Amino acid sequence: MSLTETTEEISIRVGTICDGLSGLEGALLPILHEVQEEFGFIPEGALQTIAKKLNLSRAEVHGVASFYHDFREEKPGRHVIKICRAEACQSMGADDLGDHAKRKLKVDWSETTSDKNVTLEPVFCLGLCACAPAAMVDGKVVGRVNKDRLDRILSEVRS
Amino acid sequence: MTVKIYIPLDSGSVALGADDVAKAIAAEAIKRGEDVQIVRNGSFGMYWLEPMVEVETSRGRLAYGPVAVEDVDSLFDAGFLGGGEHKRFLGHTQDIPFLKAQTRLTFQRCGIIDPVSLDDYRANDGLKGLENALRMTSEDIVKAVTDSGLRGRGGAGFPTGIKWNTVRQAPGDQKYIVCNADEGDSGTFADRMIMEGEPFVLIEGMIIAGLATGATKGYVYTRSEYPDAIRIMNEAIEVARANKLLGPKVLGSDYAFDMEVRMGAGAYVCGEETSLLNSMEGKRGVVRAKPPLPALEGFMGRPTVVNNVISLCSVPVILEKGAEYYRDFGMGRSRGTIPIQIAGNVKHGGLYETAFGLTLGEIVDQIGGGTASGRPVKAVQVGGPLGAYFPQELFDTPFDYEAFAKADGLIGHAGVVVFDDSVDMMKQARFAMEFCAIESCGKCTPCRIGSTRGTEVVDKIARGEDPEMQKELLADLCETMKFGSLCALGGFTPYPVMSALTHFPDDFKPHALDIAAE
Structure with a gap:
């Protein structure tokens, strides 16, 4: 995938996704997921194409995309680390773990490191509450994450 | 003869290394010329024993756990394919006390079968x-x-x-x-x-x-x-x-x-x-x-x-x-079984399906075995982020919809999160409001605005700005959210907040909250 896609290229690829899914009842969320899977985020230019295909206004599509925490407006880093911030993980030190991650990566929640390598995202529950604190690294679940384990994960994704 | 080995594919087990263990066992079996078939089953829900590896033997299914990749070599040495003795040996799966004492109706096959067969x-x-x-x-x-x-x-x-x-x-x-x-x-x-x-x-x-x-x-x-x-x-x-x-x-x-x-x-x-x-x-x-x-x-x-x-x-x-x-299972108007999920700072975390009616104390202390940290239990949140915090004094509350409602709490989806004495209940109350603010859909005002105001009010208590008046204000705000919100998000956020305030008043003395700047 080239880094400089023209609006036209985006439109064609998004259009193909829409054509494949528009038959579903309530197709917008599946389409947005697929677009994010394709680009890593929802490109600005995708909204108009989706709107046209689904016979919605661009504002409606923007309203839906911006409602959900999952959909990003910007390209994430090469790696995405999600750390659970919910109660079960808090009881096992998730707050400290989150602070540690922010310090190490020099970012706040939902930010990407300056070298575009890692995006740190908060998540509220991964369903791993009996092996807290939990994290998800590039879609892979990790349980009982302490600071050492996190440091190992960070050095793995940095190498 | 092919020996069947069960290694869970459950994401809780995978999060603790089940995939790596499965790979290591498969590789070691090839190396040693052992004929094995690895079945990726669901989890029985005993997460302190995960990854739990089971072997089908002439004596039935025998379990080993928690198994790390480093254990694989010695498991083969100990003859685990025939149920050999090993430091990770747990005996018959169904005889593990945590599992044996359950009444599994809904989860009767979970862990036993290949999920997609x-x-x-x-x-x-x-x-x-x-x-x-x-x-x-x-x-x-x-x-x-x-x-x-x-x-x-x-x-x-x-x-x-x-x-x-x-x-x-x-x-x-x-x-x-x-x-x-x-x-x-x-x-x-x-x-x-x-x-x-x-x-x-x-x-x-x-x-x-x-x-x-x-x-x-x-x-x-x-x-x-x-x-x-x-x-x-x-x-x-x-x-x-x-x-x-x-x-x-x-x-x-x-x-x-x-x-x-x-x-x-x-x-x-x-x-x-x-x-x-x-x-x-x-x-x-x-x-x-x-x-x-x-x-x-x-x-x-x-x-x-x-x-x-x-x-x-x-x-x-x-x-x-x-x-x-x-x-015929259960108590009062709560019939049948309920899969209780014991989580957080607890020694034996996992899923425990049983008839309604166990007390909260039995669930936390006996089944859960107390905290993982070994420190005393201070609070237990039941029913997720919208559920109330229970102190030890309410541990005699039976797990039943009506009994929990009577104690100003709720069963919710039956999640039980244990906290040790290091928890700051004012911080938890603040989090409940903050969470509501993050997740509010924005449709109704008590939830959309109330949650943000609630966070601010807790901050004022923490800073010591007329704390008694602020506590009254917090209770009043909770009242409004409880009765004025359209759904359970705004309507139930008062449960964790008010239960923290009611049961743990000492934590609501002005003090710095350990919260990193957002």
């Missing part, structure tokens, strides 16, 4: 409930579910049979069964576990719900945070279609039913049924005012059953063994 499911009494249902009228199916006393396991506790009957009687050429698998409550993982460990029971439950109500299409709305559950559910649906369990002629009958999985997008509020329906329709996950009830005007404006995963998964056993069988 329909043959395994059938061989363990699967589909018997559906086969019975296919011989019954829709009225009789609804009656069985009503008589069983089954109430919605998502949290609201509404009688499942009554909901079904409303949909059954509603006019409409297209009706839907929507499974609410948007399990966002911290401390809960029962839906995830059963979707990963025994997906066919959910499929069976949804087909029965369709038979009972005249619905021919089902949706499972689940979370993007559950990629493994989505993959396994989809695989099971494909297997079900290939075996004519789903399709135009369910098990050769004249009845049609098909279903698909839909993925949410990280919005907690979509666990609320009307917001879930909006989300499924491709809209913002904003709460709808009721009436109209989803049973009459639900998905796409059509009559829709919206049931929690565990409610639907409890239906097959009711149809298999009868309403009385299920109803």
Whole structure:
């Protein structure tokens, strides 16, 4: 995938996704997921194409995309680390773990490191509450994450 | 002879290294010339023993756990393929006290079978409930579910049979069964576990719900945070279609039913049924005012059953063994069994299915074994982020919908999160408000504005700005949110806040909250 896609290229690829899914009842969320899977985020230019295909206004599509925490407006880093911030993980030190991650990566929640390598995202529950604190690294679940384990994960994704 | 080895594919086990252990065992077996077959099963839900490896021997299924990659070599040396003695040896799986003491009705096959093998499911009494249902009228199916006393396991506790009957009687050429698998409550993982460990029971439950109500299409709305559950559910649906369990002629009958999985997008509020329906329709996950009830005007404006995963998964056993069988478990108006999820700072965390009626103390101290940190238990949050915090003094509360309501709490989806004495309850109260502010859909003012004001009020108490007056203000705000919000998000956020304030007043003396700047 080239880094400089023209609006036209985006439109064609998004259009193909829409054509494949528009038959579903309530197709917008599946389409947005697929677009994010394709680009890593929802490109600005995708909204108009989706709107046209689904016979919605661009504002409606923007309203839906911006409602959900999952959909990003910007390209994430090469790696995405999600750390659970919910109660079960808090009881096992998730707050400290989150602070540690922010310090190490020099970012706040939902930010990407300056070298575009890692995006740190908060998540509220991964369903791993009996092996807290939990994290998800590039879609892979990790349980009982302490600071050492996190440091190992960070050095793995940095190498 | 081929030796069968079971290693869970459950994401909780995988998070603790099950995939690596499976790889290591497979590699070591090849190296040693051992003939093994590795089955990736669901988890039994004993997470302090995960990854738990089982071996099928002439003495039955024997367990070892928790197994790390470093243990694999010595397990082979110890002859674990024949059930040899090893420091990780746990004996017969079914004799592990945590498992043996349970009453597994809903989760009866979870952990035992290969999740996507329909043959395994059938061989363990699967589909018997559906086969019975296919011989019954829709009225009789609804009656069985009503008589069983089954109430919605998502949290609201509404009688499942009554909901079904409303949909059954509603006019409409297209009706839907929507499974609410948007399990966002911290401390809960029962839906995830059963979707990963025994997906066919959910499929069976949804087909029965369709038979009972005249619905021919089902949706499972689940979370993007559950990629493994989505993959396994989809695989099971494909297997079900290939075996004519789903399709135009369910098990050769004249009845049609098909279903698909839909993925949410990280919005907690979509666990609320009307917001879930909006989300499924491709809209913002904003709460709808009721009436109209989803049973009459639900998905796409059509009559829709919206049931929690565990409610639907409890239906097959009711149809298999009868309403009385299920109803005979439990206490008061809470009938049957409930999968309690013990989580957080606890020694023996996991899923424990049992009849209603155990006390909170029994669950935390005896079954859970106290805290993982070894420090005293200070508070237990029951029912997710909208559930109340219970102090030790209320540990005699029995696990029952009404008893919990009487103690100003709720069972919710039956998640129990344990905190040791290092927890700051004012910080937890602040978090409850902050969480509500992050997740509010914005439709109603008490939730949208109240949660932000609530966070500010807690901050003022912490800073010592007229704290007594602020506490009164907080209680007043909670009152407004409780009675003025459209749904449980704004309406129940007061539970954790007020329970923290009521039961742990010492924590609400002005002090610096350990909160990093956002």
